Amino acid sequence: MANLSSEFIGIKSPNPFWLASAPPTDKEYNVRRAYEAGWGGVVWKTLGMDGPPVVNVSGPRYGAIYGPDRTLLGLNNIELITDRPLEVNLREIKTVKRDYPDRALVVSLMVPCDEESWKFILREVENTGADGVELNFGCPHGMAERGMGAAVGQVPEYIEMVTRWVKTHSRMPCIVKLTPNITDIRKPAEAAQRGGADAVSLINTINSITSVDLDLFAPEPTIDGMGTHGGYCGPAVKPIALNMVAEIARNAETRKLPISGIGGVTTWRDAAEFMALGASNVQVCTAVMTYGFRIVEEMIAGLSAFMDQKGFTATSELVGLAVPKVTDWQYLNLNYTTKAVIKQEDCIKCGRCHVVCEDTSHQAIAMAADRTVTVKDEECVACNLCVDVCPTGCISMQELPVGTLDPRTGRPVGTPLNWTEHPNNPSGSAAACAREPAE
């Protein structure tokens, strides 16, 4: 079994699976259970300033969207940072770290935007023996209106300023957690790096309304007839998170900045995908809020088996392997040609590939009277929709080698040619200069 031990910005953990700062990490009780279950690290739920504790709603604070059989695909929350007294959290953090010295324990922080507040809280956290801090610049609800959370994370200058304070007043490793509620994720990442951040973690939750109560005509979760946007997370946000992680990993300015990947990680495979796109470790929340802490057993076993299979001896060997394969559209080979191929013996004749191609795409799948579906190579543009909607996965894309005749175009498949080189590109070579592909 492969060794999963991980070192992230100097913080050691027995595996790269951490729990994200969120409801599951709000108390000693939960965190002990998480460590007992096998989680490699925990980012303690965000602490605020000393003083009167934060107040949460006492009605529903989560909303969800579902797939078939009520499989939870996306979760939204309007919970705030910890609503327990600061000294209680600090005491528990100290105790837990003492009892689990081999596990990572990072403390998430969110205090007002003045240097004194940060100086104060950092000293308090340092005294607990915690391994590091994570700056919550992402929380999109409740705290942003008070000038914290996403209100800081959406302004790169603030990120840089606060990060610098943190690095000035503390020797602890510092992770800056980024909000996805911006237009270009590279800007806040660059700002964090300028401020001296040791790493970034992303994504925090996405502004969202998950559903509307059609009797009350109010957003859900509904509090006394009213609702507000919350932060969206879970499997549904994974594609957004993967893209943002990759954007930072392949950005020339930030390519050396360590990343902790967050967003819908549910299985070992999700974790491996984040790591391949440049995350050194992953943080998990919705999956444990759906199934409980034990899922980490599958993640540990799965990633180990995968690493054994690939011959990796350390998780660091996996990190970033897919980054060089992420490019801009204009550098894709436009002569690369595939065709849908249906494995007839696995086809159950539901006809969905036929109808979606017929109704919404390229009329490239015929259905015979006996319901046998066949690909019309002369029409197939290889869009992959049939592959995506097939319930059994019996359709795949097969590459036509260079030189073979493409029945759709009537021409042989050409050698690699991207848009910057393409004769139809009106700006010709100018586009090639716009942006060089990542190495």
Place this chain on the structure above:
Amino acid sequence: MTTSQFQPGIMPGRLPAEDYCHAFADTAPPLTDHAARVAADRCYFCYDAPCTTACPSGIDVPLFIRQIATGQPEAAAVTILSQNIFGGLCARVCPTETLCEGACVREVAEGKPVEIGLLQRHATDRLQAAGVHPFSRAERTDFSIAVVGAGPAGLACAHRLAMKGHEVTLYDARLKPGGLNEYGIAAYKAPGGFAAKEVAWLLQIGGITLLENWALGRNGTLADLLEDHDAVFLGMGLAGVNALTIPGAEHATPATDFIAHLRQSEDLATLPIGRRVVVIGGGMTAVDAAVQAKLLGAETSTIVYRRSQPEMPASLHEQDHAQTHGVRIVPNATPVAIRKDEVGFEVEFARTATRDGTMTLLEDTLRLKADQVFTAIGQTLGPVPEGLTITGGKIAIDATGRTGLAKVWAGGDCASGGEDLTVTASAQGRDAAEDIHAFLMGA
């Protein structure tokens, strides 16, 4: 009075009184809301769905299941009932394993079809429980139609004609409407007087006058009906039964009579049943009779079928149902004589073999002791009015239900085409109504 399962002869009350209710309870209990949602989520919404193609009444199965999945079971029921007004009963009695569910792509994929029958029941039950009749009548016409037989074909025809604004007089030979839904199917398939409730719900459309205890030939002629009405639909079912032609045939009784009697029994504990019951036949009626005999407390209940078991007209599901209820199935034996003995009868069978499709009798014989012998070897068309063309023992009709006689349509078990199923009868009644309407309005 309590006898025991082991007392010879034909006796009532073989079980403790409280056991009957349990024995005849719903054979396929309804889905809970949660189970219905899970089941509905399994539907792939196939293109040109094979389940719909396999349904004799052409119910849009993927649409109604999608409506259940999106939280509108009542709307799902309307989708079902617009095609088949007997959607509720068909959800209970259809051999779905050979129709919609047999065609389901998930049967191909996993050997587990979407539970279409149970989902259909879920939807239609919701609508019936709400007491809603979702159809209304079009602007009234001056046309009047006679419908003979208040079984599924006649009632479906009458309902569709009433919807179109016509007046319908429904003539039925029995004392209650419903036909085989009321008198023919096994009690445990639609307990709680479901068939009668469904008819009452159906008649809420209005415009249908029911005349009970009126038989064609006995109380009036086709000519009378044609004189009083603008069109006639014949849906009187199969009044006769095939009888054995062997020595001692008089000792056997038709299984259909037994089932009809059972269905109308107020108290099943008063219904006499033999200690050892033998049912001759191999179709759904044979299974319904044999299983219900067992449920009434018969010690043994045996179906004897003249051909091999795979050739039985009863579906595999029905055969399983019989066997799991303790019914023994003896294939390849045909009766040659029924003899009375000191406590009951002895039925003698010749063993058979089938070679190249032809059945031959073997020298070997089988003798079964029986207190009660039922025959379920097919039903036959009763006397029909003159002038109708008969094909294969049924009234010949075209695709729209027209007979050879002007202004006379027919459908259901008495008419040609399709299997003798409630769903087929309902579809034929509906289609004939559409054609009658087109004929009358075009006239």
